[in-house]
Amino acid sequence: MFSNLGYFTVLEMEKEINEILENFQKRLPSANTKAEVAQISAEITGPNGSLTALMKVIPTLDKAERPAAGKLINQAKRRIEPMIAEAYARIESAQMSAALGQKPDISMPNFDIPRGTLHPLTLTIRRIASILKKAGFTVAEASDMETEWFCFDALNTPSDHPARDAQDTLFMPKEAKFSNVSKHSDELYLLRSHTSSVQIRAMLAEGVPLKIIAPGRAFRRDTVDATHSANFHQIEGLYVDKNVRLTDLKATLDFLFRSLFGGSVKTRLRPSFFPFTEPSFEVDFMSADMGKLSNKWIEIMGCGMVDPKVLENVGIDAEKYSGFAFGLGVERVAMLEHSIDDIRHFYANDVRFLRQF
Ligand code: PHE
Numbered sequence: 001m002f003s004n005l006g007y008f009t010v011l012e013m014e015k016e017i018n019e020i021l022e023n024f025q026k027r028l029p030s031a032n033t034k035a036e037v038a039q040i041s042a043e044i045t046g047p048n049g050s051l052t053a054l055m056k057v058i059p060t061l062d063k064a065e066r067p068a069a070g071k072l073i074n075q076a077k078r079r080i081e082p083m084i085a086e087a088y089a090r091i092e093s094a095q096m097s098a099a100l101g102q103k104p105d106i107s108m109p110n111f112d113i114p115r116g117t118l119h120p121l122t123l124t125i126r127r128i129a130s131i132l133k134k135a136g137f138t139v140a141e142a143s144d145m146e147t148e149w150f151c152f153d154a155l156n157t158p159s160d161h162p163a164r165d166a167q168d169t170l171f172m173p174k175e176a177k178f179s180n181v182s183k184h185s186d187e188l189y190l191l192r193s194h195t196s197s198v199q200i201r202a203m204l205a206e207g208v209p210l211k212i213i214a215p216g217r218a219f220r221r222d223t224v225d226a227t228h229s230a231n232f233h234q235i236e237g238l239y240v241d242k243n244v245r246l247t248d249l250k251a252t253l254d255f256l257f258r259s260l261f262g263g264s265v266k267t268r269l270r271p272s273f274f275p276f277t278e279p280s281f282e283v284d285f286m287s288a289d290m291g292k293l294s295n296k297w298i299e300i301m302g303c304g305m306v307d308p309k310v311l312e313n314v315g316i317d318a319e320k321y322s323g324f325a326f327g328l329g330v331e332r333v334a335m336l337e338h339s340i341d342d343i344r345h346f347y348a349n350d351v352r353f354l355r356q357f
Contacts, residue, residue: 008057010065010072017076020050024080028087037087044080051076120357121233121346124334125215128235131259132213135252137237140202140212144219145172146192154200154313155276163275167193170219170230191219194327195236196276199306202238203314208321209241215330226342233330238306240316240323246279246305249324253303257285260333264288268297277304277325291339298336301328 024044031037044051051073058069118126129139148159148171157163172189198214206212214236222228239248250269257265269281281304284297303326308318331343338357340346345353 008061010061010068013054013057013061013069014072016054017051017072020044021076021079025083028083031087032091034088034091037084037091041080041084045077051080117354117357119346119354120334120338120340121330123357124330124337125233125235128256128260128328128330128333129213129215131256132237132252135255137211137213137239140198140206140214141216142198142201142214144191144217145189146197148188148190150197150200151190151192151194154310155196156307156309156313157275161275163273168221169193170221192217193220194218195234196325196327198236199238199276199310199325200314203240203311203316208316208323210323211239211241213237224344226344229331229343229347231347232343235328235330237303237326237328238323239325240306240311240321242321244305244322244324246324249303249305249326252324253283253326257300260337261285261287262289269303272302272304274302274304276307276310277302278307280304283326290336293336300332300336301326303327 024040027040028037031040041049043049046052054069054073058066058073061069129137152159152161152164170191170193172191174188195214195216195218198212198216202210202212202214216233216236217231218234219231222230224230237252239252250267253267254265257267265285265287267283267285269283272280272282274280280302282299283301283303284299286295286297288294290296290298303324306323306325308322311318311321311323331346334340334346335343
């Protein structure tokens with residue numbers, strides 16, 4: 001390359017460097033493997049590389065020319081380095097897409113998509129379920145669509161019973177056909193007006209003893225306002241075994257409401273009426289720490305001892321077995337938990353609301 005060692009000038013060196021760079025830029029794009037890139041760069045900056053050889057020439061130059069020569073070589077190196085890095089990256093990405101068969105890698109995390117959150121009603125259902133799980137309850141589920149028998153008759157509410165009016169509800173037209181329900185003869189279908197229908201389904205499916213909760217939707221022909229929604233959620237509870245007593249119900253409710261709203265919570269049972277429980281009660285609770293509602297009785301749910309007629313309707317011996325049942329409104333609990341003043345927030349899907357949970 002430079003046979004004229006000793007007579008070499010900076011000008012000649014500059015020419016030489018430009019040739020090296022030109023040659024390098026021509027060859028680099030044709031490198032298809034990392035080894036080829038390494039080979040090309042070694043030929044320039046490696047121990048026997050052409051730039052390295054030029055470095056060795058510096059001491060033979062005229063003293064005044066040495067700094068300028070060093071500078072030229074270093075500049076050349078600095079131009080080469082990013083080009084080598086780019087060649088490696090080009091080969092790596094080509095290898096990666098070859099390995100993926102050009103398909104996008106769906107296992108790669110995407111940091112740009114904001115994660116959603118669980119709906120506040122889901123959170124409240126899960127919270128109540130995890131509390132009652134500790135008391136031995138398991139979760140049962142059934143369809144939102146029910147027959148009149150499961151929703152009313154089996155629950156000791158015949159068609160002329162006035163309690164049906166209170167749940168004046170969403171019946172399906174008689175001739176309606178549903179792909180997901182096997183419709184028998186002339187049974188009347190409705191969107192269940194309460195989750196109590198799951199009591200009947202669970203007793204028929206599992207027999208006794210039985211200790212279940214059934215979270216789910218319920219539907220009523222209610223006019224929507226701040227405290228009413230035609231579509232809402234309940235958690236049904238049912239415990240049937242030998243010797244289940246009212247004190248078991250009271251203890252379960254105390255445990256539930258203390259777990260939900262704090263250790264100082266008190267509960268009380270007020271006589272009430274449901275066709276499927278006898279005796280029946282409304283449950284009130286009171287807490288010292290409920291904001292504006294502190295130290296006031298707050299009506300929260302219905303409950304009672306399972307009416308023996310209900311047990312008999314599903315073939316359970318009411319002489320041997322007894323039970324308690326309760327039905328809790330999920331929206332009401334969530335509203336108290338988070339001081340939410342309007343039930344409609346739960347269904348508006350406004351992310352400014354939803355993001356807060
Ligand atoms: N199903 C009743 C309602 O929706 C609540 C309830 C459930 C009452 C179980 C007693 C026992 O109003």
